[in-house]
């Protein structure tokens with residue numbers, strides 16, 4: 395596994411242009427393992443993950459393994475995660491590691507080393523991070539991502555209903571916490587072409603976001619389609635002009651079609667087509 399010096403934003407823009415912007419999540423829930431007829435053990439995990447990679451890594455822009463479902467099995471689960479990242483990248487997909495890390499700066503540096511150092515076993519094209527210890531605490535990850543040609547997705551406006559109590563809170567200067575995170579990202583990505591490498595997570599479930607400036611010159615990872623109730627057709631109304639930078643994520647909405655590889659592939663293709671149609675009409 396190696397990093398690259400071409401920035402993540404440029405690589406992502408190309409992948410979105412060539413393959414469409416869909417991101418498929420690898421979320422091996424115990425309930426999905428059962429539905430697929432697999433045991434809730436490391437062998438089941440490996441079979442699940444391999445199958446998803448085989449089905450879609452050659453056609454979607456991004457795969458997003460959710461680390462928690464692998465960590466559940468300890469070191470052997472993490473070994474499966476490592477292999478999945480390697481296989482997905484080898485098949486041409488970009489990998490966003492969904493580990494949502496966030497800590498004081500000195501510890502954040504170690505998290506960054508784990509996922510963003512070019513020769514780290516779990517090196518991924520980008521990592522999800524939480525800025526709720528303060529955006530500045532993410533600096534070691536920003537710096538290492540720049541050095542390795544990787545990216546970050548910073549939780550700004552999350553898809554879950556509980557997120558509002560933190561992210562919609564209004565600061566002394568009148569700006570909400572979520573809007574502040576978006577402003578930090580816009581500053582991070584200033585002047586980058588064709589797209590900056592520092593993205594925001596903004597849920598597709600949130601309705602009209604026209605009061606937020608989503609023009610951060612970076613990608614917007616939009617979870618919430620499928621199982622959480624949003625649809626690709628919602629994207630233009632939620633994201634407005636920023637819809638062209640949206641990377642919509644679907645996890646269970648695709649995964650529930652397994653274990654048949656063709657059925658998984660067809661489900662991903664259907665979401666990809668719906669996304670393409672919605673973005674083109676915007």
Ligand SMILES: O=C(O)c1cc(=O)[nH]c(=O)n1[C@@H]1O[C@H](COP(=O)(O)O)[C@@H](O)[C@H]1O
Pocket residue numbers: 419421460492522551552553554595596597617618619620621622643644645646647
């Ligand atoms: O960062 C994320 O990916 C994320 C942020 C967010 O605001 N909401 C959210 O659902 N996610 C993740 O996106 C995936 C959504 O999965 P489904 O609801 O099954 O499509 C899960 O892996 C979540 O952990």
